[in-house]
Amino acid sequence: QVQLQESGPRLVKPSGTLSLTCGVSGGSISTSDWWTWVRQPPGKGLEWIGEIYHTGTTNYNPSLRSRVTISVDKSKNRFSVNLRSVTAADTAVYYCARLSCIGGLCYVFESWGQGTLVTVSS
Amino acid sequence: QSVLTQPPSVSGAPGQRVTISCTGSSSNIGAGYDVQWYQQLPGTAPKLLIYGNRNRPSGVPDRFSASQAGTSASLAITGLQAEDEADYYCQSYDSSLSGSSYVFGTGTKVTVL
Numbered sequence: 001q002v003q004l005q006e007s008g009p010r011l012v013k014p015s016g017t018l019s020l021t022c023g024v025s026g027g028s029i030s031t032s033d034w035w036t037w038v039r040q041p042p043g044k045g046l047e048w049i050g051e052i053y054h055t056g057t058t059n060y061n062p063s064l065r066s067r068v069t070i071s072v073d074k075s076k077n078r079f080s081v082n083l084r085s086v087t088a089a090d091t092a093v094y095y096c097a098r099l100s101c102i103g104g105l106c107y108v109f110e111s112w113g114q115g116t117l118v119t120v121s122s
Numbered sequence: 123q124s125v126l127t128q129p130p131s132v133s134g135a136p137g138q139r140v141t142i143s144c145t146g147s148s149s150n151i152g153a154g155y156d157v158q159w160y161q162q163l164p165g166t167a168p169k170l171l172i173y174g175n176r177n178r179p180s181g182v183p184d185r186f187s188a189s190q191a192g193t194s195a196s197l198a199i200t201g202l203q204a205e206d207e208a209d210y211y212c213q214s215y216d217s218s219l220s221g222s223s224y225v226f227g228t229g230t231k232v233t234v235l
Contacts, residue, residue, distance in 0.1 A: 036224075045124055046160075046168065046211055048224040062221035095167055099224075105174030107215050107224065108158055112167040 002027040004096045004113035012090075012120050018083040022096030022113060029077045030054040034099040036109070037070065037081045039092040042117075047092075051099060052079055086120045093117050125150060126212050126227035133233040134202045142230045144195040144212035150225060152193035155215040159188055159197045162209040162229075171210070172197065199232070207234045 008020035022035070029035065037049040050060035052070045060068055064083070072079040083090060093115040100110040127145040134140040144157060151157055157175050160168035170179055175190040185206075188197045195214075199206055212227035 045229045046213075046226040048226065051224075059222070061223050063223075065221075102173055102179070103177070105156055105177065107156060107213075108170065108173045109160070109168070109213065109224075110170055110173075110179075112169070115167050 002098060002111050004098065004111060006094060006096050006113045006116040008116065008118070010116065010118055012086055012118060013122055014087055014120055015085055016120075018086050018090060018094075018118055018120070019080065020094055020096075020116065020118070021078050021080045023076075023078045024098075025077070029072065029079065030074055032101070033110075035072070035079045036097050036099050038095045038097055038109070038112075039090075040095070040115075041089075041092040049081060049083075049094075088120050091118065091120045124228045125216055125225045126214060128210075128212060128227040128230045130228070131231045131233065133235055134199075135235045136202055136204065138202050139198060139200045140202060140232060141199075142197045142210055142212075142232070144197070144227050146193045146195075146214060146216075146225075148193060149218040150193075150214045150216040151190065151195060153217065155217075157188070157190050157195040158213045159186075159195075160211045160213065162211065164208070168211060202232075202234055204234050207232055 034051045036051040067084045069082045095115045096113045097109045098111040159172035161171045162168045172188040216225045
């Protein structure tokens with residue numbers, strides 16, 4: 001059973017860069033799955049940030065593409081997200097998740113980390 | 123801004139049946155992209171409830187069922203139980219001229235009366 005765990009600073013200053021890492025345990029990151037980030041502002045809904053394959057191929061939410069970079073470190077079995085030029089609107093619980101195909105049916109967020117609240121404030 | 127629309131809340135007494143709608147468009151559900159459903163208990167991460175429009179992962183009770191038709195999907199909970207009180211989100215994929223993205227519904231809070 002693959003488990004994911006987010007880590008990183010919980011407080012980021014406005015105009016700074018939000019950086020989080022997701023550690024993958026119980027399985028290799030070098031599988032046919034994609035690895036992704038999702039965020040949820042307090043009291044609001046879910047927003048997809050982007051995804052990465054173990055080869056380094058990435059796809060991003062068009063609304064965040066200009067500010068986000070997702071990277072992978074296969075040697076440490078983890079992947080990371082950087083979100084630049086943050087504002088208070090970027091305050092949210094950030095989740096890492098595994099995107100899988102189940103029985104040939106894809107685009108499924110099958111496993112999730114517990115999430116970490118990142119606050120943007122001076 | 124979510125492109126999949128859900129009712130903000132639904133409620134029912136224990137044992138009753140409730141349904142949650144998820145309305146999309148021709149660039150997501152109507153384009154043939156599958157719909158998934160997630161349950162989010164208070165203070166926890168979302169949990170996969172339904173995938174591929176109507177399939178339950180192992181461990182999900184058969185009280186939960188779902189369907190899809192046209193540009194919409196729906197989730198039904200029969201025999202509502204207290205532990206079903208949670209937020210529920212639909213999810214699909216959207217591809218249009220402005221780009222492609224995984225999309226989530228606006229979310230529905232289920233209250234057990």
